[in-house]
Amino acid sequence: MTKTSEAVVRTLIECGVDRGFTLPGLGVTWALPAFHEMQSEFDVVLCRNEWIASIMAQVTGRLTGRPAALMGQGPWITTMGGLGILEAHFAGSPMVVLTETSDYDGYGQMGCYQTMTGDYGGADAMASLKPITKYCTYATAPEEAVFGVQMAAKHAALPRKGPAAVIMKTPIIRAEMPDPAKPRIYPSDGYLSYTPARPDAGAVAQLAALIDKAERPVIVAGNGVNAADAGPALQKLAQAAGVMVVTSYNAKGVISEAADICAGMLGTWGHAAANRVLADADLVVMLGASMGPDYTRFRDPGLVRPGEQTLVQVDIDPRNAGWVYPVDLAVTGDVADVLEMLDKIGLDPGARDARIAQGLSLKDQHGYNTLADLPSAQGTVHHTDVVRGLQSQLGPDDIVTLDAGAQRIWATHGLRMPHPGRLLVPGGTGVMGWGGPAAAAAKMVHPGKRVTCLAGDGGFMMTVQVLPTAVQRDLDVVFLVSNNAGLGMVRDNLGDKRLAVDFNDVDFAMVAQGMGAKGLSVYHPDEVGQALDEAHSMGGPVVIDVKVDPEASHHEAVDNAPL
Secondary structure, three states: OEEHHHHHHHHHHHOOOOEEEEEOOOHHHHHHHHHHHOOOOOEEEEOOOHHHHHHHHHHHHHHHOOOEEEEEOHHHHOOOOHHHHHHHHHHOOOEEEEEEOOOOOOOHHHOOOOOOEOOOOOOEHHHHHHHHOOEEEEEOOHHHHHHHHHHHHHHHHOOOOOEEEEEEOHHHHHOEEOOOOOOOOOOOHHHHOOOOOOOOHHHHHHHHHHHHHOOOEEEEEOHHHHHOOOHHHHHHHHHHHOOEEEEOOOOOOOOOOOOOOEEEEOOOOOOHHHHHHHHOOOEEEEEOOOOOHHHOOOOOOOOOOEOOEEEEEEEOOHHHOOOOOOOOEEEEOOHHHHHHHHHHHOOOOOOHHHHHHHHHHHHHHOOOOOOOOOOOOOOOEOHHHHHHHHHOOOOOOEEEEEOOOHHHHHHHHHOOOOOOOOEEOOOOOOOOOOHHHHHHHHHHHOOOOEEEEEEEHHHHHHOOOHHHHHHHOOOOEEEEEEEOOEOHHHHHHHOOOOOOOEOOOOOHHHHHHHOOOEEEEEOOHHHHHHHHHHHHHHOOOEEEEEEEOOOOOOHHHOOOOOO
């Protein structure tokens, strides 16, 4: 007879899920023997907490386009694990969540201290996960667990991708499945079969005509361009027709930010040039971009102007078109398909030079290629020095992950990613502590790439336990910590009324060594690039503790001046 756990593991593999992240507890512990037997086909990654596991699963799904598994005990997957699930939900990353109700052997109705069945005296795993997943099911029988995994893998991978959860009643995990199973279990392939709908050819032709007619067309590239892996195609098309490209936060770096057609990231925490290029447009093509208030300067009326500018929105989900702004044309379809169809139609290159000249003028006027050189106290550096040092090291094989806080704002404002698709950000939630686990997961997915995480001391401390996982897995990852001994962004905003924002100084180089990694310290501006070069040559995980002036503010990187 086959145990439920064995059937679930085989089903995961059938569905193309071959890596899972966990801190095992109760039901997952019971399932580990089944995973042990399938080690050659399924990689179980031990993490130090469910928060880290959830982020690593989310980033793995984002980078591969296929679901990774987050596995753990019900109370902790629905709480700490919820951080990565939320990011997957908002950012559209495929993920399969496997958890259980912690009711041991049928004690869920009796107030068992960890129970998640939803009964009196306990908590409700289904109620916790259903609002933040695309699909959520509660399996109370072995057959339901297998079918639930098949459906979770299906929902996670279909547009718009996202997390899907299977909650198992704990006793069934080590129960034996009847043979034959009832309901009958079928192979997974037939459930996963999917042919995407193609965009309407007439609508795409209309879009091509609008672009040809426009004097100052601008494309707003969003997370949909990332999801479709369409950055290179977008850059080729926009360059040929002289269409300027600005991006959402999620899509920063989706095309080369060194290209003359790229004006960078929009928003208050983006760049003034991007905002002015968009405000100057007569045609705005929103390409896989939700147009969320966070990157439209909270619906600044001078940035996007329905009725005055022609607005076109391309999205795989028709609900997203005309969501934030009313549009003149909506095209439903995958961004990659729309770009391919536009390429076949062929955009008129006649206005190319004039369009690019106008865009370059605005970029020059607003200092797109200039990063301020700001002072810092002796023995410390400014955030601009960190960005400048990181910029000097970026090559075609570099991947950078960001965290949250002041150093991220300086990075989104000042960093110019020279190669497309090499920047990963917590764009769904902006959660602190995301960058470190994201970097470790990125290195596992792309072992041949050079991976650097830029995080503040506040965020890095939250998930510093990722270092032992990186040590165990021998991951060559560099964690660049902007250590200003506090919550820099909040501290800046409080002015002279500081409270609950200052930390004691932590020696992260020493912390790294205590966890089996390596550590370096930086005290001077010209040492940042050198330290990065040295760290990447050392092998294994390396932490660079950069002493940042606590008085270095993020305010100089903010664009809130009138358009």
